[in-house]
Amino acid sequence: MFIGKLNGHFRVLLAGAAVSALVLSAAPSFAETPADTLVQAWAIDDTITLDPAESFELSPAEFLGNAYDMLVRLDVADTSKVKPGVAESWTVSDDGLTYTFKLKPGLKFASGNPITAEDVAWSFERVVKLDKSPAFILTQFGLTKDNVTEKAKATDENTFVLTVDKAYAPSFVLNCLTATVGAVVDKKLLLEHVAAVTPTDDYKFDNDFGNGWMKTGYAGSGPFKIRDWRANEILVLERNDNYYGDKPALARVIYRHVKESATQRLMLESGDVDVARNLEPGDLEAVSKNADLTTTSAPKGTVYYISLNQKNPNLAKPEVRQALKYLVDYDAIGSTLIKGIGEIRQTYQPKGVLGALDSDPFNFDVAKAKELLEKAGLKDGFSITMDVRNTQPVTGIAEAFQQTAGQAGVKVEIIPGDGKQTLTKYRARNHDMYIGQWGMDYWDPNSNAETFTSNPNNADDGTVKTLAWRNAWDVPELTEKTKAALLERDADKRAAMYRELQQAALDTSPFVLIFQQTEVAGLRGNVKNYKLGPNFDSNFVAPVTKE
């Protein structure tokens, strides 16, 4: 489409623009952002709601992660662990079913209202009853609309008790509670803003739990509070003076919606913004060469892969699946197409999560692939289609793969499409090959294990549409194993089980994992302590200072 085309030709045109600008040799002008304010340029058009019970996109995860506190938080120093948030300590009963959280005493919301166990319980209740997209992260513990007030309740002012339906691995339960859906919201404040609704068969409650107001409102207790949000324009975070922990050094953080990489770079160079978040490889290189600017990066929980629909008889052959894993030129892709924005990774768990297997056994090997294809009875190769969304870097990777696969006689026909269009086809299992990305739903290995290596019902009308299902990969054994790992209470043993699952995926799965995404940001030189986290809700801006 329009935008895709724009990006495609952008480099060349920008180069032209740069040359023309050289004609004017006047010194570049320079603006400066206020000393107590961090201004970031970022594409924030995926923010559609600021309600933690509803929000499930990337940029709002960062806003909510900074503006709300959860019972427990991800420990950025060791991302396979959690650390206290609103909760001071917690215990798990011997049968593994009851979690008792003691809250830190004397905490306050930004509004000044005290944080009590009652607020925590109500936060759980509204998530489960509203039942929006991220609600499953909590309901997977057996919470339902009927039992939530019993299963998640305050036993006294400072004690919150959560009862789960199975003896899950405690690491799993705690990891899930770090997600933004676990944010503790200010019940007293929200009750002033609930709207009445007429109960229906789908929604049996007579009020909206403040969901309407919360789309743009704020009722949290994080280091920052959300002051203002104008969609596709701006979001303003302001220091929360009621926050119990270390107060942010800066008075406010402003996010400006800027979509175009070249525009972001200009604004960063001119000093109109302190941080640019969507720099493409070309602009990133220019930024890293500029003495006034620096860059920072962190691996994120999103992996890119090519998947092979098992409904296609050729792709269903085990040798063909393995052969294709040898037909990706990992080194070339790593050093060009995803340079600075990703790292080659062949296992489906992102680096840093509990039980992630660091193993990249495949390399580009045409002879090996031909041998495997011959074993599969496809000596002369075969023809196949591949659905590719028209954005970078997937288009580039698909074209590179088309070329390298061709060397072994596999003729790939690329079907380009708009993002939502290819995804619709993929979700209906109508593709042959598909190149896509998968971001973790919550920071626990179960999130990716469940989607890549479990498929409870491979029928066309199966209701659990995991990635394995979308590619018709019927794996009852691995499905059982994934479930078992969820109940393994010893964290080390649990990690080992996930490593086994990833090894099985390397050996047999229809997923050709290519790389793990790296998030990069360009910074002005005077911005210090700016650190990106492993996921968007842990991109904490509180420690940032400006010189």
Place this chain on the structure above:
Amino acid sequence: MSTADTQKPARRANRRASAIIGAIASFLVVVATTYLGLLAVTFFIGRVVPIDPVLAIVGDRAPAHVVERTREAMGFNLPYYQQFYLYVKGVLSGDFGTSVLTTNPVMADIRRVFPATMELATVGTIIGAALGIPLGVLAAVKRGSVADQIVRVVGLVGYSVPIFWLGLIALLVFYARLGWTSGPGRIDVVFEYTFTPVTGFYLLDAVINRDWAAFKDIFSHIILPASLLGYFSLAYISRMTRSFMLNELSQEYIVAARAKGLSESRIIWGHALRNAAVPLVTVIALSYAGLLEGSVLTETVFAWPGLGLYITNSLQNADMNAVLGGTIVIGSVFIGINLLSDLLYRMLDPRTRIR
């Protein structure tokens, strides 16, 4: 006085009244059919697009039961004609539905994005017309001269250079290098705490608040993208002015005026341009309406939160309520501006008045 004499003017007035009512009625019929056609075409094109709209609402990661519930709640499981009927029924009662992408009522979204686009288009058109008409007149009067050639080249460049490229160049030169203007966006972040939008037209808001510092900043933000849009309408307006003027200047009344000894500037500005103004109004109105659709590329490069980006984004996500709402607004703008230029016609050209 005989009765026949008194009845005559009364009958004439009656005839005139019924002519006006007839004109209004036929206008309304045209408008209604246009709207219905617009809705039907957009609606059905939207429904055959191979994108699942529920996907846009709940995202790729939502569990199956949420997907199904949303599909039913949005009525996507009904047959198309029923969906269309429900939609039109809603529109007639003023309900344009909810945007699935932003979860806001469509009209609330459009009220937010349209002023940004309209402000930009208005300033752009003012620039385009203020420069385009004199340039066109100049080119026509000095036909074949160097000035005419220059105007022609300026116009050609305006037509043929891609706008986002020119936008980036303009940003590089005037913002990054020279620092004459502010960068992308509508207003600097330093005004975040002092400036409260009232109407959504920021220049107007600054005047209402008597906030002259903000006005200066907003102006310095809008001038670059507006000049860019203005340049494109200038290209069109100056070409059209030139040809209208040439047409007028070759008329006999000009020769007569010259024979009467009128000054050349009086002839050009007072007579020729006055007559050329009638078709010119349509040209300017149409180019203004074109800008009001919102320019996706300009809005992308200048981080301008306008209608163009909103509709494109909605289209890519099969957010049909938003696309339909946007289409209706743009349709209304075209109809409204056509009506307005019709009225202007009547003021400028006595022959078109209803007698």
